[in-house]
Amino acid sequence: MVVEQIMKRNVYTIDITTTIQQAIDLMDNNRIRHLPVTNEKNELIGIVSDRDIRDARPSIFDTDKHEEYFLNPVSKIMISDVITAHPLDFVEDVSSIFYEHHIGCLPIEEDNKLVGIITETDLLHTLVQLMGAHQPSSQIEVQVENVAGMLAEIATIIKKRNINITSVLVYPTNGLEHKVLVFRLQTMDPRGVISDIEKDGYKIVWPHLPGMTP
Amino acid sequence: MKNAAFIFSQEQQTYKFSNDHPFNQKRLDLTFDLLNKCNGIREEDILTPRMATDEELYLIHDKDYVDAIKRAGKGELKSSIANTFGIGTDDTPIFENMHEAAALLVGGTLTAVDLVMKEKYLHACNLSGGLHHGFKGRASGFCIYNDSSIAIEYIRKKYQARVLYVDTDAHHGDGVQWAFYDQDDVCTLSIHETGRFLFPGTGNINERGSGKGYGFSVNLPMDAFTEDDSWLDAYKTSLREVAEFFKPDVIITQNGADSHYYDPLTHLCSTIDIYREIPMLAHEIAHEFCNGKWIAVGGGGYDIWRVVPRAWAMLWMEMSDNRVATGPLPKEWVEKWQKHAPVDLPKTWEDIPPIYPEIPRKKEIAEKNALTVEKALSHIRNEMYKRKNHSQTST
Numbered sequence: 001m002v003v004e005q006i007m008k009r010n011v012y013t014i015d016i017t018t019t020i021q022q023a024i025d026l027m028d029n030n031r032i033r034h035l036p037v038t039n040e041k042n043e044l045i046g047i048v049s050d051r052d053i054r055d056a057r058p059s060i061f062d063t064d065k066h067e068e069y070f071l072n073p074v075s076k077i078m079i080s081d082v083i084t085a086h087p088l089d090f091v092e093d094v095s096s097i098f099y100e101h102h103i104g105c106l107p108i109e110e111d112n113k114l115v116g117i118i119t120e121t122d123l124l125h126t127l128v129q130l131m132g133a134h135q136p137s138s139q140i141e142v143q144v145e146n147v148a149g150m151l152a153e154i155a156t157i158i159k160k161r162n163i164n165i166t167s168v169l170v171y172p173t174n175g176l177e178h179k180v181l182v183f184r185l186q187t188m189d190p191r192g193v194i195s196d197i198e199k200d201g202y203k204i205v206w207p208h209l210p211g212m213t214p
Numbered sequence: 215m216k217n218a219a220f221i222f223s224q225e226q227q228t229y230k231f232s233n234d235h236p237f238n239q240k241r242l243d244l245t246f247d248l249l250n251k252c253n254g255i256r257e258e259d260i261l262t263p264r265m266a267t268d269e270e271l272y273l274i275h276d277k278d279y280v281d282a283i284k285r286a287g288k289g290e291l292k293s294s295i296a297n298t299f300g301i302g303t304d305d306t307p308i309f310e311n312m313h314e315a316a317a318l319l320v321g322g323t324l325t326a327v328d329l330v331m332k333e334k335y336l337h338a339c340n341l342s343g344g345l346h347h348g349f350k351g352r353a354s355g356f357c358i359y360n361d362s363s364i365a366i367e368y369i370r371k372k373y374q375a376r377v378l379y380v381d382t383d384a385h386h387g388d389g390v391q392w393a394f395y396d397q398d399d400v401c402t403l404s405i406h407e408t409g410r411f412l413f414p415g416t417g418n419i420n421e422r423g424s425g426k427g428y429g430f431s432v433n434l435p436m437d438a439f440t441e442d443d444s445w446l447d448a449y450k451t452s453l454r455e456v457a458e459f460f461k462p463d464v465i466i467t468q469n470g471a472d473s474h475y476y477d478p479l480t481h482l483c484s485t486i487d488i489y490r491e492i493p494m495l496a497h498e499i500a501h502e503f504c505n506g507k508w509i510a511v512g513g514g515g516y517d518i519w520r521v522v523p524r525a526w527a528m529l530w531m532e533m534s535d536n537r538v539a540t541g542p543l544p545k546e547w548v549e550k551w552q553k554h555a556p557v558d559l560p561k562t563w564e565d566i567p568p569i570y571p572e573i574p575r576k577k578e579i580a581e582k583n584a585l586t587v588e589k590a591l592s593h594i595r596n597e598m599y600k601r602k603n604h605s606q607t608s609t
Contacts, residue, residue, distance in 0.1 A: 136347065136354045136388060136414030162304060188305050188347075188355040188385070188413040189236050189479060206411050 003094055004087035006126050007108050007116035013038045016045070016075035020056055023048055023074050034105040036114055037078050044107055044114045046078035053077070084109045087116065095123055130167060137166045137184040141205040142197055146179050154181055157200060161193045180205055218534040219329050219338040220259045221322045222246060226342035229315040231307045236479060237356040241518035242341055244551060245526040251544035254531050261329070263322030263340065266364065270324060271317065273367040274360055274393055276351040280313070283358060287312040300353035316358035319343050323361040324368060326509045330464065331373045336506040337497075337533045341526050344468045344513030346387040347414065355385065355413055362468055362511060363393040366400055369464060378462035379403065380453060382492050383470025383513040384480040386417025386433070390468075396427040401460040405449055407473070407482050408435035419590045429597065432456055434590050437579045438481035444580040445473065445484055446491055448587045457499050459594045464504050467496045470513030471525035475570045479516045483573060485565040489525035490539070493532035508533070519555040524563060539563045 013036050014023055023035055027050060037046035056077045058066040084107050085094050094106060098120060108116035128134055144150035151170070158165060166184040173180055185193065194204055227239040249255040271280050282299045285291040286308045296302035301312075309315075319342045326338035340361075348360030366377045379394075381387035381404040394400040409415040423431040434448050457465075471489060473482040493510065500508035510529060515522040528539045540563055548559050573579070 133409075133415050136416070138413040139411040139415065164303075184415065186303070186305075190413075191478065192304075 001091045001126070002087065003085055003089045003091060003108055003118060004116070006091060006122050007087065007118045008122065009116050011036060011107075011114060011117045013042075013114065014048070014074060015039065016073055016078075018074050019071050020053060020074060020077065021070035024053060024070070027053075034117070034119070035074075036082075036107045036117065037074060038114055042113045044082060044084065044109060044112075046075070046080040047082045047105075047107065048074050048078045049104065052079065082107060085118075086110065091123070091126060094118070098123065131169065131184070133184070135166050135184075135186070136188075137186050138188065138190045139182065139184050139206070140190055140194060140197075141171075142181045142183070143173070143178050143203040143205050144181055146177055150179070151181060153200070154183075154197060154202065157196050158183065158185065158193055161196065163187050163190075163193060215333055216335045217337065218259065218530075219261050219326065219335045220255060220530060220534075221263050221326050221338060221340040221342075222260050223262050225318060226263065226322065228311065229319055229342070231309055231356070235307070235356075236516045237514075238516075238518050239342065241515060241522040241526070242512075244518060244523040245341060245530075247550070248523045248527045248544070248547050249530060251547045252527070252538065254527055254536060254538070255534070259534065261325065261338075263318060263325050263342070265314070266317045266320035266324055266359070266361075270364060270368065271320065271359055273371070274350060274363045275348075279351040283316065283353075284313040287314065299351065300349075301358070305356060306353040306358065312358060316345075319345065320359050320361040320364050323365045323509070323511055326511075327365050327369060330507050330509055331369065331375070337500065337508040337510070339510040339530055339533055341469075341510075341512035341529075343511035344383070344470060346381060346383060346390050346468055346470075346513060347385070348389045349392070354389065356514075357389065360389045360393070362387075362466060363390050365466060365509070365511075366390070366394065370399060375463035376400070376460070377464055377466060378457060378460055379466045379468070380496065381405070381468040381470070381513075382449065382473070383468055384472040384477065384482055385412065385470065385514055386414055386435075387468060388414045388416050391417075391421065391431050391433075394427065395423055395431060396425040398426045398430055400427075401430045401432070401456060401462065403432045403434075403452060403456050405434040405436065405445070405452065407440070407480050408437060410435075411438070412480060419586060422593060429593050430460070432590055432594070434583075434586055436482065436586070437582050439483050439573050439575070440579055440583055441483045441573060441576060442485055442487050444583045445482070446488055447580075448583055449488075449492065450495055451587055452591060453495055453499060455591055455594055455598070457503050459598055462504055464507040464509065465496060465500050466509045466511065467493070468511050468513045469493070469526065469529055471515035471522045472513075472517075474517060474521040474525070476517040476520050477515070479514070483570055485567070485569060486521065486524055486528075486560075486563070487565070489521075490528050490532075493529045497532055517557075519551070519557055520560055524560065528563070 033050040035048045105119040164186040169182040171180040322340040323343040326340045329335040329338045343361040345357035347355035348357035376399045379402045384407045386406045387404040391402045417433045473484045475483045
């Protein structure tokens with residue numbers, strides 16, 4: 001999956017003359033936490049986050065004082081060394097940028113122009129979709145040997161039952177000998193497919209809780 | 215006004231996917247026979263369901279979908295198209311006249327609604343209903359038309375009443391929840407096994423509704439292996455607090471009977487006791503908040519021999535103020551059905567413990583469930599606290 005499939009194209013932007021107060025209002029009204037700062041050519045020149053604004057605010061013990069702070073232009077507080085990504089970057093790579101740089105959003109640039117934005121929330125939503133938890137389905141977990149072809153074996157068993165797979169994940173285990181395959185299946189009654197999988201000699205990890213062997 | 219109506223006809227069993235499908239309406243017959251044999255029901259309590267009209271189905275469902283179900287029931291729907299409507303799958307296979315069968319279950323619930331809302335009866339019960347997974351344009355989890363969603367919309371439109379929907383099926387009541395997710399005159403409360411593994415996967419605490427409906431969807435996902443005490447604690451606490459918060463005009467309860475240890479599809483560890491207690495509190499709440507207005511529907515329940523007949527008979531007997539469900543079951547009932555049953559039928563209304571081995575992490579599971587209740591009700595508790603303070607300052 002690439003960034004342009006999940007990025008928001010309708011970006012709220014400000015310019016360097018915008019005041020801090022205007023930036024606060026824009027964030028509050030649209031429930032967003034980041035505002036890219038652009039010039040007249042729609043080129044990105046900085047970014048302001050809710051945290052930058054918090055730093056610029058007087059302490060909550062000083063309310064009513066220093067109201068003039070809010071009239072300063074955002075150019076005084078914006079970060080101009082912005083980390084950005086390209087619409088064709090892979091979502092997987094972009095995820096690790098968030099993780100490495102401890103950032104909450106990533107403006108997307110194409111040909112030096114701002115074309116979109118993605119946030120932590122967008123990434124999390126994508127993850128939820130990848131895990132298939134947004135469609136009616138049952139989850140089963142199968143422990144398999146860590147050798148080639150296991151996923152195909154299990155998928156074939158599921159296919160014979162004519163059950164649609166909503167998502168598949170491959171989890172590592174503590175040792176190197178095994179992997180756990182996690183399927184979300186579009187069925188309310190997975191008993192048949194579970195018994196088929198067990199009949200072929202695989203171990204179903206669910207239902208199981210630590211300390212319990214139901 | 216009469217006390218309680220039992221909506222029943224043999225035609226309700228035409229909702230039948232196949233002989234070995236887990237959703238088996240033979241349980242209606244088993245329940246009805248049990249009630250007859252223990253003198254739990256009188257001829258005059260029994261009312262025949264009507265069919266739902268197309269317009270009533272359109273209250274919730276798309277016309278395209280209803281048309282597709284009609285065509286499928288006549289064998290005129292291509293399988294590639296059927297799949298886009300969620301039918302023709304292992305869960306919801308196509309069967310002859312499936313439209314008529316499904317519309318009759320909806321009609322049964324609407325019959326119950328009219329009896330109660332026109333104040334002919336205080337309570338009414340349609341055990342063939344409770345098909346809570348049905349969506350606007352898609353069948354899901356054994357459900358074609360969503361009788362409860364249709365009934366709620368019907369009540370809103372025709373009677374302008376506030377509905378509290380209480381779903382104690384082991385599976386999350388997703389169809390009903392999403393149908394009213396952004397409404398503030400319908401409140402849905404669902405207590406179910408966590409969707410981490412179990413179908414349909416939704417019903418998390420943080421699904422609280424959206425827009426003006428925020429706060430009007432309440433979900434209590436219980437851990438697998440949850441037992442009676444912990445489950446009942448969650449049910450009693452949440453139902454009472456939600457009723458006080460929402461102040462309903464009428465209650466619809468969905469009485470899926472699949473949280474029992476014996477149920478083959480789920481992993482909760484309740485006994486038959488919770489099915490005595492569930493309708494008891496619902497009954498009490500209906501009188502306390504809704505002048506008695508209470509409509510009960512069925513739902514899931516896949517141990518049709520040992521669990522569902524006793525559970526649903528107790529529901530009806532609670533509703534009709536005839537609490538004689540204790541001690542031995544009628545001998546004639548056990549004898550009649552034992553020869554058809556693949557398992558040993560119970561001999562008493564109660565389960566004789568222990569029916570399952572000791573659960574090693576009982577304490578932790580109960581602890582986790584108690585936290586779930588707290589989190590799930592936190593927004594309601596905040597709101598009630600505000601209301602209380604407000605009324606104190608204004609008086």
